[in-house]
Amino acid sequence: MLAIFNSIPTYMDYKGQKLAEQIFQGIILISAVIGFIYGLVIEQFGWTVYIVLAGFAVSCVLTLPPWPMYRKSPLSWQPVVPESSGETNQKPQESLKKKRHK
Template sequence: MDLTQFLPEAFKKIPCHMDYEGQKRAEQYFQVIIVLFGVVGFIWGYICQQFSQTMYILLAGFALSCILTLPPWPMFRRKPLDWQKARPDPAKESEKDSSASSQSSQKSKKKK
């Protein structure tokens, strides 16, 4: 069952893809943000002698990285792949040809 049929048209028009280069950049941004906030949180928690401060800062970094990397922002969709066109299926082509020829022969019989 396809649930997209129940969505309003405005939601269907929102792009929800990310190219491969964008995925790579999003992963790198995520890792850098988590490491930076982890290091800063560890240092601040050590200074304050409060492990909870470390966790709050790390959670803030996680939330920021999720906001920046999970949605398919336009900066992650700059290099889309050019896919090749699908080759026609020979079985379907022969079915179309045979059905077209049978329909034309039926029309010619009706004319007589």
């Protein structure tokens, strides 16, 4: 049962994150404009809030899960280089002198 959850991808690439942000902002903006105009016409502020909340819910469904359209450009990482046992990768320590102010 746990293997099913581990097989679900949970990442987005950088281009997918940018696309999700643009979709989110577009939906929120469009729903705010539509809600404002509709609320102004019928003179009910409550409908403006409902329409903006509906737009928020739609944008959450479209942008929060890692849909396949957000995973089209994965990063190609460099392969792991094994460390050799004879060499150490320590940085040389620099002697730091404190300046005395008089």
